[in-house]
Amino acid sequence: MFITFEGIDGAGKSTQVVKLKRHLQERGREVLTLREPGGTPVAEQIRELLLESHNDITSIAELLLFSASRAELMEKIIMPALEDGCDVILDRFFDSTTAYQGYGRGLNLDMLADINRIASHGIRPDITFYLDLTPEDALMRKFSEKSLPLAFESEELDRMENSGLEFYQRVRAGYHAILEAEPQRIVMIDALLTPPEIHRKILSNLHNFEVTSDGKN
Ligand code: TYD
Numbered sequence: 007m008f009i010t011f012e013g014i015d016g017a018g019k020s021t022q023v024v025k026l027k028r029h030l031q032e033r034g035r036e037v038l039t040l041r042e043p044g045g046t047p048v049a050e051q052i053r054e055l056l057l058e059s060h061n062d063i064t065s066i067a068e069l070l071l072f073s074a075s076r077a078e079l080m081e082k083i084i085m086p087a088l089e090d091g092c093d094v095i096l097d098r099f100f101d102s103t104t105a106y107q108g109y110g111r112g113l114n115l116d117m118l119a120d121i122n123r124i125a126s127h128g129i130r131p132d133i134t135f136y137l138d139l140t141p142e143d144a145l146m147r148k149f150s151e152k153s154l155p156l157a158f159e160s161e162e163l164d165r166m167e168n169s170g171l172e173f174y175q176r177v178r179a180g181y182h183a184i185l186e187a188e189p190q191r192i193v194m195i196d197a198l199l200t201p202p203e204i205h206r207k208i209l210s211n212l213h214n215f216e217v218t219s220d221g222k223n
Contacts, residue, residue: 039220104119139178193208
């Protein structure tokens, strides 16, 4: 199974990835967890380029760098793992590109769909969990964790996070549009619920997915 997690920075995806991995392993599954961008030596270098706060990158170059990282990870790690029967849980995938570069940066959505298809080798997630959070709540979380005063631009944030409140509002609206277009693949969960509540919702949706996809076979 290929499972992806999406949401704006600070929505709590990584906590849920760890919980879901543990759950699937307890059920005897072999599970690989990864996050984008990154995951191969070259993709990790691309990640550094993309997130280093002092780098000035055009929107198209940013799109192509995220996509290059994805193409590497897909071909070298994810596709072989899926072929071996592993479950793959991926923290961010092409929905991030649609939300951030498409809706956030305003790049053409048709062009993005083509590039997303190329970078992902035409492979789509079986199910995607989107943790929904307002940018204000996300930032509040981030700064309260570090006990810092709230700011929408700060040395504490990486290059993407320093894109400002309006950018994040567009990204969130983008996620809602993606969800509307593909409700059968994407499950939205309120990120303000507690981590155990979110985990329970993930498990029950996964169960429903397994039941319905078994029924189709
Ligand atoms: P990361 O530190 O992994 O953030 P998070 O913990 O929120 O996942 O940084 C990844 C950043 O890159 C994040 O701000 C989202 C952004 N991003 C894009 O803009 N487009 C993409 O295609 C991907 C995969 C990530």
